[in-house]
Amino acid sequence: MSVTIKDVAKKAGVSPSTVSRVLSNHPRISAATSRKVREIMEEMGYHPNMMAKSLVSKTTKSICVILPKPAEELFLNLFFMELIRGIVAQAARSGYDVLISSGANEAEEVEAVARLVNGRRVDGAVLLYSRKDDPVVEFLQEREFPFVLVGRSERHPDILSVDTDNVQAAYDAARHLISLGHERIGFVGGPPNMVVSIDRMNGYRKALEEANLPLRQDWIVEGEFLQDSGYQAMSLLMNLPERPSGMLVVDDFVTFGVIRGLNELGYRIPQDLSIVSFNNLAVAELSSPPISSVDIGSYQLGYTASQTLIHTVETPRGERMPVRHIIAHRLIVRESSLFSPINNI
Amino acid sequence: MSVTIKDVAKKAGVSPSTVSRVLSNHPRISAATSRKVREIMEEMGYHPNMMAKSLVSKTTKSICVILPKPAEELFLNLFFMELIRGIVAQAARSGYDVLISSGANEAEEVEAVARLVNGRRVDGAVLLYSRKDDPVVEFLQEREFPFVLVGRSERHPDILSVDTDNVQAAYDAARHLISLGHERIGFVGGPPNMVVSIDRMNGYRKALEEANLPLRQDWIVEGEFLQDSGYQAMSLLMNLPERPSGMLVVDDFVTFGVIRGLNELGYRIPQDLSIVSFNNLAVAELSSPPISSVDIGSYQLGYTASQTLIHTVETPRGERMPVRHIIAHRLIVRESSLFSPINNI
DNA sequence: TTGAAAGCGCTAACAT
DNA sequence: ATGTTAGCGCTTTCAA
Numbered sequence: 098m099s100v101t102i103k104d105v106a107k108k109a110g111v112s113p114s115t116v117s118r119v120l121s122n123h124p125r126i127s128a129a130t131s132r133k134v135r136e137i138m139e140e141m142g143y144h145p146n147m148m149a150k151s152l153v154s155k156t157t158k159s160i161c162v163i164l165p166k167p168a169e170e171l172f173l174n175l176f177f178m179e180l181i182r183g184i185v186a187q188a189a190r191s192g193y194d195v196l197i198s199s200g201a202n203e204a205e206e207v208e209a210v211a212r213l214v215n216g217r218r219v220d221g222a223v224l225l226y227s228r229k230d231d232p233v234v235e236f237l238q239e240r241e242f243p244f245v246l247v248g249r250s251e252r253h254p255d256i257l258s259v260d261t262d263n264v265q266a267a268y269d270a271a272r273h274l275i276s277l278g279h280e281r282i283g284f285v286g287g288p289p290n291m292v293v294s295i296d297r298m299n300g301y302r303k304a305l306e307e308a309n310l311p312l313r314q315d316w317i318v319e320g321e322f323l324q325d326s327g328y329q330a331m332s333l334l335m336n337l338p339e340r341p342s343g344m345l346v347v348d349d350f351v352t353f354g355v356i357r358g359l360n361e362l363g364y365r366i367p368q369d370l371s372i373v374s375f376n377n378l379a380v381a382e383l384s385s386p387p388i389s390s391v392d393i394g395s396y397q398l399g400y401t402a403s404q405t406l407i408h409t410v411e412t413p414r415g416e417r418m419p420v421r422h423i424i425a426h427r428l429i430v431r432e433s434s435l436f437s438p439i440n441n442i
Numbered sequence: 443m444s445v446t447i448k449d450v451a452k453k454a455g456v457s458p459s460t461v462s463r464v465l466s467n468h469p470r471i472s473a474a475t476s477r478k479v480r481e482i483m484e485e486m487g488y489h490p491n492m493m494a495k496s497l498v499s500k501t502t503k504s505i506c507v508i509l510p511k512p513a514e515e516l517f518l519n520l521f522f523m524e525l526i527r528g529i530v531a532q533a534a535r536s537g538y539d540v541l542i543s544s545g546a547n548e549a550e551e552v553e554a555v556a557r558l559v560n561g562r563r564v565d566g567a568v569l570l571y572s573r574k575d576d577p578v579v580e581f582l583q584e585r586e587f588p589f590v591l592v593g594r595s596e597r598h599p600d601i602l603s604v605d606t607d608n609v610q611a612a613y614d615a616a617r618h619l620i621s622l623g624h625e626r627i628g629f630v631g632g633p634p635n636m637v638v639s640i641d642r643m644n645g646y647r648k649a650l651e652e653a654n655l656p657l658r659q660d661w662i663v664e665g666e667f668l669q670d671s672g673y674q675a676m677s678l679l680m681n682l683p684e685r686p687s688g689m690l691v692v693d694d695f696v697t698f699g700v701i702r703g704l705n706e707l708g709y710r711i712p713q714d715l716s717i718v719s720f721n722n723l724a725v726a727e728l729s730s731p732p733i734s735s736v737d738i739g740s741y742q743l744g745y746t747a748s749q750t751l752i753h754t755v756e757t758p759r760g761e762r763m764p765v766r767h768i769i770a771h772r773l774i775v776r777e778s779s780l781f782s783p784i785n786n787i
Numbered sequence: 788t789t790g791a792a793a794g795c796g797c798t799a800a801c802a803t
Numbered sequence: 804a805t806g807t808t809a810g811c812g813c814t815t816t817c818a819a
Contacts, residue, residue, distance in 0.1 A: 099562070099812095101811090101812055101813085102812065102813065102814095103812080103813095111789075111790085112789065112790045112791075113790090113812090113813080113814095114789075114790065114791080114792095114813095114814075114815075115788090115789060115790075117813065117814055117815085118788095118789085118814095120813095120814095121814085125788055125789085126788070126789085127788060127789090130788085130789085144560035144561060144562075145561065145812085145813075146497075146561065146562050146811085146812050146813070147561035147562060147563050148493050148496040148497045148502065148562060148563070148811090148812080148813090149497050149795090149811070149812035149813040149814090150812080150813060150814080151493040151795095151813095152491075152493045152494050152497055152795050152796065152797090152811090152812080152813070152814095153794080153795045153812085153813050153814050153815085154795090154813085154814075155795080157493065159541070164527070164530065174520060174523045174524070174724070175519060175520055175523070177523060178519045178520070178522060178523045179519070181542065182509070182544070185509065185542055185543065185544050186544070186546075189543070189544070189545075189554060194541050194543065194558070194563065195541065195542050195543070196504070196539050196540065196541050196542075197526065197530055197540050197541075197542045198530065198534070198539065198540070199527070199530050199531070199534070200534075201531075209534060213539070215489035216489060216490065216491065216492035217444070217489075217491050217492065217493060218492050218493070218539065350724070350725070350728065353725060353728035353729065354728050356730055357728055357729065357730045357732070360730040360731075361730075379519065379695070380695070380698060380725060383695065383698035383699050383702055384698065384702065385698075385701055385702045385705040385706075385730070386705075387702070444796095446795090446796055446797085447796065447797060447798095448796080448797095456805075456806085457805065457806045457807075458796090458797080458798090458806090459797095459798075459799080459805075459806065459807080459808095460804085460805060460806075462797065462798060462799085463798095463804090463805085465797095465798095466798085468804095470804055470805085471804065471805085472804060472805090475804080475805085490796085490797075491795090491796050491797070493795090493796080493797090494795070494796035494797040494798090494811090495796080495797060495798080496797095496811095497795090497796080497797075497798095497811050497812065497813090498796085498797055498798050498799085498810080498811045499797085499798075499811090500811080
């Protein structure tokens, strides 16, 4: 079949171990033999069998990323894709392959990652976000299996992770609206069991409190928000006797639902409602009007996650450190918030 | 370290091969020993080492998917994500893992897939689309390595592939506009080196010719189309003395660019221009107005691709057949095309 | 600097 | 129905 290290050895007139040494750039190998062996490898079209290598080295040179179940967070798909691109790009640079896995529900997710971990098919894992109590985190934590969390775990604050400072990001977004003169600011959140929703909500609260602005519960909408519910929520919100003039929305996709609802109700953006969103996905720029959004560097998040994970994997167990990386965010101002209510009064 | 087949054998008082047989449900094994061995495996927390298994079985139980470089087709990201979900879900069902790989350019893409193929890390590959001359296709074809193409190869029509009938899809979309009374229909395509762009353009042409409608070159726009260029193209198009009343747009994301351009120019959709798009991504429904789009079953495409690939991989070389699967599409009519120019005259 | 030999964890003839 | 043996392709002591 396929050409092996033995074949190369035979043809080169050396022992298999010598060929192996050439392969791994062993220091004590003569330049002459090295050159010759390489020549023959080239000539015979030799490529090392990674499985055999893995078996003996007890390392797979690959990591996996666990894709959360789609159902309730489908709007994150684009975010995930950019994240994955970052992960894959960095991993390739470090000579690692990326396995991608998912499950239809939490139990299946654990099952999938268990298969990979138990079967020793990967050296580490990337978790793409965190619910408040994530069984995958528990599983990995218990096994002491190397993993990095893109996001934050409330239960395990001292875990290797890469994250946005979502509190600060939301704070900044709110400040932007406040500085434009908005005094009535609402918030549209995501699923309340996701840490990111909670953090962004807290940043929003903090900014409003600090500015002595009213924090009204009926200006806060939580949960799934794509189609009908978005329309209804908007309808409710805008029909209040006192309605907000500005709004923070947890994700660009959700913003689409919001904008659609507002359009159907005949409201204009940003004149009737100014919007600032999060994630700055490609769609934010293409929306009408283009959406102001906090860029959280999705690609960078993935890239850094892969980097820290691989670094950890390659560090001896005892010396590993559960660092927490924060990736800088920045607000991209576009038309959806380019309006000052002050001049309008 | 980790518990092996030998440890289990010893504790169970049987030979390693017996344990192996239990593992693979060998028929000639007594129910008693099977039960006992399984018990001990459970008790000791045994999990087979997939690398060792791979080494001897010469099969990895994994496939890879090659993610095209992002630059010029970034608008396909959402489509890819749904595709990947389909692939991953099906592969998991068949007991396969999915490796994901990419490159910054065509050369790197080939390099990445070569690494996986040469290193015998995967049993098959999924290619997520096809340029007119795809070096990855050439590479795989030459090696006789099992792969499935999501899309169509002009050079190699007899390749294992899963695809939409894009000609028919575009034909149907055009017919929809024609049946509403549109007689001046334009087309906004994607990168002209992608087979999908070509096919959809041809379906568009066919429908117009068949209906004896004018096929005007200045109603056809090709190429990158996201931000500024979209605005400019729209501006040009709508300023023609005779401008189209309906338009086919090659992808929902591109449609966003188009809609934004039209909005800025003060045109209304669908009254001034009716639009039908392709892919029916989650965003189509969230747009204002919601976009009529041809659903091509992205998830299903991925699912089927994975299925046929794995089927092929598990079929002896000689009996493999380069079948071509066509996944059904269907037009989802939404507001962006809900307008008949006839009543308006 | 190189070779010989043992073994990573598993499977698959070939025996019994 | 089960055990014995010989590898899969590679790395890594230990010797030379």
